Amino acid sequence: MIMDYDVIVIGAGLSGLIAAARASAGGRSVLVLARGQGVLALTTGCIDILGCLPGSEGRCLTDVAGGLQRLAAIDPDHPYAKIGLDLVQESIEFWQQVMPAVGYPYCGSGAVNYLLPTALGTVRPTALAPATMAGGDIRNEAGTLVVGWLNLLDWHPKLIADGINDLRNRRGLGGAWSSVMLDALPGAAPELTPVMMARFLENAQHLELLIAGLRKSLTPGTGRLGLPAVLGIDEGAALFRQVETRLGCPVFEIPAGQPTVTGLRLAQLLIKFLKQYGVGFRFNVSVLSAERRNGAWQVMLDLPGRAAVVTGGALVLATGGLIGRGLEADRTQIRECVAGLPVAGRDLPGQAREASGWGRDPFAMAGVVVDGRMRPVATDGDPEQYRRLFVAGSTLAGYDPAVGKDGLGVALATGYVAGNAAATEG
């Protein structure tokens, strides 16, 4: 293992991977260190740039570009407001260049939102959706059949079809969704999670069985088929295209269960792509600490039976928030785990609180405060101490993706800016 890199990225969620991609595209040697799989598999895999404005009480935003302008005006602490909207736009363009090269294209301009169905029969706004999902917009007039299998967990086609019809009716669109429950796929386990089913379908014979069953359920009124996101993981959109072509009917996926196939697929394809381009990866490794010494970042790794040090000219912290364990809370304080950066909202665990869980959550908003180039601010002591350190993704303060529907959008934009800064700032 090489021990010296231009850029070290800690964290293999979307912000870390994008920072690595950007720094690598800038000609730097990059190492990504990751403790686990990253929390990308806990997302829909869609790039939500902005789905709901603060205080909009859950209204789905369709005009993303307009929404970003408004957000920047009313919420100056939001990471987008710090970066500036031009760089947000640049990060979207970067994404649109990278993903075709990955072989897993995303649809959407980024300026408006799709309204995609969820596994709970609700609707979710998102700006950039994988080709396997983008065909599911609920405003589409096609007669839509949602298909399920008895042995598949976390998937209730009738709830989805009826829920979407209810929303369509409120919009005066008329209910055009129906559902069908098929028998268990022969040869599959009696209880399948969506990820297990995706692995099952990576076998060509199993996929044939699936296609045969779907063909039987098509009726003359079926304009498109809604499937759980189970169409393979490793092969990107290939199985999806095969199913669509063979059936002669448009198909779309809806993410279901935990982890999601669409999130897992995106993570694996991006990692594979970056590896091909020379980005180094080291998984299942805990970072003990990171310190700037002699003009470089020294990152202490906890390897089995020994400690090791890797050094990098620049460091990108994309370690995640409280869910991803980049931040840890004990009974009195939240701390940033790798570099000991100051945390806005540090004292929340010891304070009285009233949050119901449904609105913006102070814990979700807590994190590291940065400037427009993703450099930590309000650090005490020697500024040299945090030179060439950049923070991206959920470690940052100032946004709550559960409410704003801006999680992977912020990860993309801040990862892009951090990667850019790490590659260019001398």
Next chain:
Amino acid sequence: MEKTDVLVIGGGATGTGVLRDLALRGVDAILAEQQDLAYGTSSRFHGLLHSGARYAVNDPESARECRQENAILKRIARCCVDDTGGLFVLLPGDDPGYADDWFAACLRAGIAVQEIPAAEALSLEPNLNPALKRVFRVPDASIDGFALVWANVGSAAGHGARAYTYTRVDRIIVRDGTVSGALVTDLRTGEQRQIECRFIVNAAGAWAGQVARLAGCELKILASKGSLLVFNHRVTNRVVNRLRRPGDGDIIVPQDTVAILGTTSVPVDGPEHLGSSRAEVDQLLLLGRDLVPGLDERRVLRSFAGVRPLYQENGGEGQRPQDGRAVARQFALVDHERQGVRGLITVVGGKLTTFRLMAEQATNLVCVLLEHDAPCRTAVEVLLPEATAAQVRQLQRYFSPPVSQKMAERLGRADLDQLLGILSRNGWKRQFVCECEQVCLAELEWRATGSSWLRLGDLRCRTRLGMGTCQGTICAARAIGQLYQDGMLDLGRARRLLGEFLDERWKGNQEVLWGDQLRERLYARNVYLNLHNFQKEADDYGL
């Protein structure tokens, strides 16, 4: 108009115990509960089936009652009792003289107490404080309050009794100084109706004072709140008591997959709107770590509180005690005839361990007044007939042997028949809706069709769905989805129930948000608010 001999008010352990006792003696009876069964104290406690040892010094009478009832419940209620055994642990700094007094008092009360070497105790329970001085074994056990109450009602129903949940008693009708019935409202439909009866047994626990007032009678109930913490695993496999004068935070009870640490004792005005404060949580953790070092570092799933209804004979004259523990835990049987109302009896106080005895004595009194001569059979008749070996073998076609065994013990013969019926029709309903507590779709279907329920939380109490580590994150959507798929809910209700269920689960962890439990809470928000964009209020999404 509906008629019965006895109307029992209150669906906790005592009320359902009275209902069962009456039914077994052939007395026609109806039970009315304003919420779901076991809504009150019967589910809001640590789940300790007392051996009596805790009361041996202060309250020898209670200790003896507990000893007897402990033995009876282990015999008749195996479906709800986990016979873990218990330990009393003397810690450094606690009064060693008390240990000797306590040991002698246990012997006097007939409690099977046995001292064991410290090393043996630590090998049985390696998490205990290694500095412990002395350890005694007692026959404490763990009991599931929900299951107990449901088993009581199931047994009573088998003998003709009726139990109505979400049925509030608005007025007790008294004619010429004698109870003749009650006006009740079905809270689901809003309809009011009259139930005619000859006797009313007030077993409303912490609400008993309010019920007595419906008949114009005064009854002074002191309410003492106890807060408890739920840990995400069995911190100990036995009940562990701190050997000292009973105080706060000195009991740990393993309950199925979790463990409960309790309790505090805080005087409160009434039984409603209870929660644990952060200060109580901190205090419990501080005390708990004396018994189990590092307990305050372990993951707490939630906090909850219950009210001990304490009866004061003198009608509540004088000061209210600062510590509810100063009031005897014996129960009281009040015939309100002395207040001018014939046919109204209140049974109150006591503790869950002695619910059967309380019910027996209340029922004895009712039978005397009814001039109905029939012996009590609740101490000898098994509460829930046990699963047969053939049933367990059938279950093993769907589940592994240990899972089958556990399910069989929990469900008993009659429910298992229903479950196996569903599985034979729809084998795929073996799928687990709740993996933490191993609740399958067939069990959910049976509970949802075979009993009357209003909230998803009611099904949780019947099945343990959502009680484990994930606290509903995975299983709430699965349960709602399946109930909807099976045609048991409409869309509006499905959404309402899900929101309500998440609210309830989240309220419970509001005061324990740090470490892994904070992560779990944020993860749950990510699943419901973000991935599913599930909104409790604005469910039209601005479309």
